[in-house]
Amino acid sequence: MLTIAGKIFLLLLIGITVVAFSRRAKFLIALLKLGKAEDRSDQVGKRLKFALGQVLPQRCVLKHVAKGDFAGIGHMLLFYGFSLFVISYGFHIAEGFYEKLSPALFGRTFNNLFFLLLDIAGTIVITSIVWAAIRRYVIRPPRLKLSMEAGIILIVVFSLMVLNFLMEGFRLLSEETPFTAWAFVGMALANLFLKMGLQDKAFVLSQFFWWAHMTVILGFGIYILYSKHLHILASHFNLFFHSTSPKGSLQQITDMEEAESFGISKITEFSWKHLLDLYACTECGRCTDNCPASNSGKRLKPEEVIQNLKKHLFASANHLLAEKAGEKQEETEGQAMIGEVVTEEEIWDCTNCMACMEICPVAIEHVNKIDDMRRYLVLMESKFPSALQTAFRNMENNSNPWGIGAHTRADWAKDLGIKTLTEDPNVEYLFYVGCAGSFDDRGKKVSVAFANILKTAGVSFGILGSEEGCCGDSAMRGGNEYLYQIIAQANIETMNGYGVKKIITTCPHGYNIIKKDYPQFGGKYEVYHHTEFIADLIDQDKIKLKKPLEGLFTYHDSCFLGRYNDIYDQPRKILQAIPGMKLTEMERNHARSFCCGAGGARMWMEEDVGERINDMRTDQAIATKADTIAVGCPFCLTMLTDGIKDRKREETMTSLDIAEIVWKAMDM
Amino acid sequence: MNIVACVKQVPDTEAQIKVKPDGSGIDESGIKWVMNPYDEYGVEEALRLKEKFGGEVTVVSLGPARVMETTRTALAMGSDKGIHICDPALDGADAYTTAAALAAAIAGIPHDIIFCGQRAIDDDSGQVGPILAELLGIPQLTVVTKADLDVDGKTIKAIRPIEGAQLLIEGTLPCVVTAQKGLNEPRYASLPGIMKAKKKPVDTKDAAALGVTVAVKAKVARFIPPPARAAGKIVGGDDPATKAAELARLLREEAKVI
Secondary structure (H helix, E strand, C coil): CCCHHHHHHHHHHHHHHHHHHHHHHHHHHHHHCCCECCCCCCCHHHHHHHHHHHHCCCHHHHCCHHHCCCHHHHHHHHHHHHHHHHHHHHHHHHHHHCCCCCHHHHCHHHHHHHHHHHHHHHHHHHHHHHHHHHHHHHHCCCCCCCCHHHHHHHHHHHHHHHHHHHHHHHHHHHCCCCCCCCCHHHHHHHHHHHHCCCCCCHHHHHHHHHHHHHHHHHHHHHHHHHCHHHHHHHHHHHHHCCCCCCCCCCCCCCCCCCCCCCCCCCHHHCEHHHHHHHHHCCCCCHHHHHCHHHHCCCCCCHHHHHHHHHHHHHHCHHHHHHHHCCCCCCCCCCCCCECCCECHHHHHHCCCCCHHHHHCCCCCCHHHHHHHHHHHHHHHCCCCCHHHHHHHHHHHHHCCCCCCCHHHCCHHHHHHCCCECCCCCCCCEEEECHHHHHHCHHHHHHHHHHHHHHHHCCCCEEECHHHCCCCCHHHHHCCCHHHHHHHHHHHHHHHHHCCCCEEEECCHHHHHHHHHCHHHHCCCCEEEEHHHHHHHHHHCCCCCCCCCCCCEEEECCCCCCCCCCCCCHHHHHHHHCCCCCEEECCCCCHHHCCCCCCCCCHHHCCCCCCCCHHHHHHHHHHCCCCCEEEECCHHHHHHHHHHHHHCCCCCCCEEEEHHHHHHHHHCC | CEEEEEECEEECCCCCCCECCCCCCECCCCCCEEECHHHHHHHHHHHHHHHHHCCEEEEEEECCCCHHHHHHHHHHHCCCEEEEECCHHHCCCCHHHHHHHHHHHHHCCCCCEEEEECCCCCCCCCCHHHHHHHHHCCCEEEEECEEEECCCCCEEEEEEEECCEEEEEEEECCEEEEECCCCCCCCCCCHHHHHHHCCCCEEEECHHHHCCCCCCCCCCCCCCCCCCCCCCCCCCCCCHHHHHHHHHHHHHHCCCCC
């Protein structure tokens, strides 16, 4: 127990910490409130379960350990170790005021176990910190940047552990009946100090280190809110408030007729949750490490986008808060969020592949931010890559980005005897062919193969023919929400007009947008991707894969099928069902799959900076020595076919859609 | 500066054109109508002049009610108001009548510079701009890829590409400029632009209101669809030499090109 003066001094220290902490916390919350309102208070139970499920078992950082991301183990050790210490600080302070409030309060065994665990934790934390420092400063993995804050945090946590052990050692030495004998590090140190003849000074030194320890931890408590270590508080909330809308769907712009501005160009136009994202980021760099744009030498680095937005928020904080308070502000030339904080180039580099959001341990929503800034550029400023303008015009005039005459949409099906819904509206399934399947020569072959499969399996299906329109994915992801909504509403009107209930698509982009975004306009359907559907046909024995296929296959997970919709197994199951199938995996597969480069309307833009993303993915496929790259997306098919050409492998390698492979194996 | 941009609505380049069985015109069902691309360059240039000199851009169009959509497109790009000449008597009007109607509409408003497309992609006549200039009695600078006004906005220097060279043409305002591809990259209308365009004033006038008498000078007698393309032929044969010999024979004897 402390002396009266000690108690007063401790109270003073705690007081300073509480005041400084709450002032900063209040400031941080006030900044969040500058953001737009967004309701994230629904499904509290589900949210809590998700957040705890990520944090407590450390799934947030351990989920990719199996893929070689071992840093998560270090994080887990630090997390558990440090959490135990947080409890010990509670005891320390309580004990300072009233002796009995020590772990011994819960009995001798608890006391011993507690200090044993604390010493184990301290040892683990010290080891982890040393390892973290070696990793950060010696090994230097590319995803980590050298930052002063990281250094300070490592030093502070390290010194907290050391101070704790010193305090413990001297305390054990100074007490006639030591408070525990199980604190093995403390005991070892006590013996060492005894040998050093420090017994006389033990009490004073234990007191000294106790105070040093308290000062550092309280100071650290304040520092947390001023540094990137803010994530140890913000990430819990960020996980709790994670998006519960369908994965990868974009928030629809409502009130198009009356609204005065569209998309986002100012930091305060983001919702508070998007600002909380900025607090939660701790610069781990996993997003950038997995971003196809970053990896191919483009300007976009998702972590930098988040960090630069965070810096921008803090830099403009005083101005914005005063403005909100109604104080008159001089028009200061602050940085323009689009152009200076986040460049247009970065905004257009994104393939919307979701690799960043999938890997982010703290549920930051990068893609939504980028797409909202795209919306501003397109809808307000009409500033976007000129190639995209051609695609938009084509979608407007011919309802397909290729710009091929809309009347030729169903030409691929001419000689196949496929009925349109006008001819027979009573079919069970609508095969929504999509633009690639209707206009792209390569895509048309996939449509034919899939239609043949459906016919052989005796599925009752029809197409919309020339009444079908573009799904609108490239318009939406290209920031042209206005065009997307016109397209979507026209399609929904047609589909609802025929009473369509079930839809099959061969394109994951159409699949994703019809399934997740059309419901916002009253288009509610059961949507199947053709790989799901074919897998079912095989299961139900409706089609027979009898012809063995030669060569080695590898399956490329397309972003909009895999990460967006968690369809990983069905395509592989289909391939495995083919006699003699030899299937291998690329190094990056399933959730870590590498984008083909065509998502996010990048299909229609030039790619002249850095390496071509499709070539990089093709190289990854070549590395498996596979003869065939199997895909489930017409965009991926185009990109990988181009990649194979670029790498001059046409003679030995090919890319085929799952439907084409299945039709071959059916040998009809 | 008072700037005028004339726009025509034409079928989209990818639209399927079907001639009516009686040859009196094309079957308009299922056609996607767009702004004539050359007129779009004119509208864009008009807007750039407005941004530079200030003033107003008036869009003048002629045709049935559906043409209003194209007028709104030009307004969405940033034009200020429109005149839509709409009269069944003017349906299928020839270049002269069209130009006369446009001239009557434009004569009634202040005009420092008038932009037209160098031709429309549907009938390819390329006459409306020049006739319009003649009827208004002002200079014409046609098929231009560059149009620079002096600082006062009194004179214009334009570039017209010709075979193997470029002409630098100078003129004084008011004048008619017909736009060629390369003049600029037309902008994409912003969403607020699209929304505002719905409320911008468009004055709809018929021939009588303009005092135009329909006096057709040239009449399209008949629309004739182009002959269907004959199927291609794949030259067979066992080896390249036989194929080449057969190809040469066909080119000489059947196609008679060598």
